[in-house]
Amino acid sequence: MSKKIFPHIIGNNVIKNLIGNDIVNRNCSHAYILEGAKGSGKKTAAEQIAAALSCYNKNSTSHDLPCGECDNCHRIFGNISSDVVRITSGDKVSIGIDEIRNIKNGLYVTPNDSDFRTYIIENAERMTPQAQNALLLTLEEPPSFAVFLLLTEDSTKLLETVRSRAQCIRMEKFSSTEVADYLSSSYEGKRIQKSFPERFAAAVSLSDGSLGRAAELLSNTEDTSEILKFRAEAMKLIPLMCSSKSAQMLKLGLTASIKNTHDAKIFLQILDCAIRDMVSAKRTSSENLLFYVSYEEAAKAASEASIKKLFHIHAELIRAIMRLESNVSLKIVLTDMILKIADYKRK
Numbered sequence: 345m346s347k348k349i350f351p352h353i354i355g356n357n358v359i360k361n362l363i364g365n366d367i368v369n370r371n372c373s374h375a376y377i378l379e380g381a382k383g384s385g386k387k388t389a390a391e392q393i394a395a396a397l398s399c400y401n402k403n404s405t406s407h408d409l410p411c412g413e414c415d416n417c418h419r420i421f422g423n424i425s426s427d428v429v430r431i432t433s434g435d436k437v438s439i440g441i442d443e444i445r446n447i448k449n450g451l452y453v454t455p456n457d458s459d460f461r462t463y464i465i466e467n468a469e470r471m472t473p474q475a476q477n478a479l480l481l482t483l484e485e486p487p488s489f490a491v492f493l494l495l496t497e498d499s500t501k502l503l504e505t506v507r508s509r510a511q512c513i514r515m516e517k518f519s520s521t522e523v524a525d526y527l528s529s530s531y532e533g534k535r536i537q538k539s540f541p542e543r544f545a546a547a548v549s550l551s552d553g554s555l556g557r558a559a560e561l562l563s564n565t566e567d568t569s570e571i572l573k574f575r576a577e578a579m580k581l582i583p584l585m586c587s588s589k590s591a592q593m594l595k596l597g598l599t600a601s602i603k604n605t606h607d608a609k610i611f612l613q614i615l616d617c618a619i620r621d622m623v624s625a626k627r628t629s630s631e632n633l634l635f636y637v638s639y640e641e642a643a644k645a646a647s648e649a650s651i652k653k654l655f656h657i658h659a660e661l662i663r664a665i666m667r668l669e670s671n672v673s674l675k676i677v678l679t680d681m682i683l684k685i686a687d688y689k690r691k
């Protein structure tokens with residue numbers, strides 16, 4: 345068995361390659377910033393990194409990193425390790441200088457069970473400037489065994505001096521497939537996928553690549569009626585896309601209930617989930633469905649287009665989403681996209 349680096353972190357190859365290699369090569373930085381939206385997996389990643397640093401089997405070629413089996417891994421995943429110090433703002437709006445002073449007081453005491461002590465600071469942007477300056481002094485001359493993980497939604501809210509002392513890693517957005525796999529890995533998620541496939545698909549499409557948000561949507565704490573409306577419109581649009589009927593597409597696509605860029609992005613993501621299902625159905629793979637409720641339904645829709653055409657539509661959808669993200673006008677983006685999709689037939 346070969347060693348897998350961070351097998352429990354989904355996606356995020358930058359973390360796996362960069363921090364994973366740093367740990368394996370004993371070449372760790374003293375501070376890393378993990379930046380990403382709520383639900384992007386920062387806390388999970390931080391816990392995995394802490395375990396990897398302290399894992400007894402980190403140098404073994406036959407164990408994964410972290411191994412998940414040794415006493416240190418058990419202590420860290422059980423949240424009872426004294427070699428992992430977590431700092432959160434709790435209910436307070438800020439993390440004050442006292443909390444950072446507490447760290448400094450115990451900083452030079454050697455770790456109990458392993459070669460490292462990991463400090464995880466959640467919502468690091470909530471540190472007051474005084475707290476950040478105190479941390480900065482620590483980061484300038486830390487003991488060799490201290491590693492700081494600063495988790496934040498926005499690293500620009502940290503002092504430049506703090507940022508310059510740490511390696512900043514942006515959490516990757518998860519693909520629709522990764523979100524669907526994650527949701528269906530729990531008993532409850534599997535149940536909803538079976539009994540309410542439309543709600544499941546809605547959670548995947550609306551999550552915008554955030555596992556936390558997807559789980560929230562699935563637990564039905566938010567209204568998903570909007571998404572069901574978009575789904576119905578996507579159902580009408582897909583056959584037109586497959587048969588390149590641009591005039592009808594233009595009529596439908598631009599008068600749909602898309603009011604703004606945000607709506608448009610969600611709508612295009614839903615369309616892309618459908619295209620992905622159609623490709624899966626054509627290849628008779630057994631991946632999680634993201635849009636259609638059955639493989640038969642996806643295969644029927646896919647019978648109108650070749651795989652090449654589906655890839656062409658997928659590429660145009662992604663291009664349109666990227667253009668929307670760089671603030672190109674909604675109408676221009678959608679019109680261009682429809683014309684490009686229709687144009688495929690004539691090539």
Ligand SMILES: [Zn+2]
Pocket residue numbers: 398399400401402410411412413414415416417
């Ligand atoms: Zn271990």
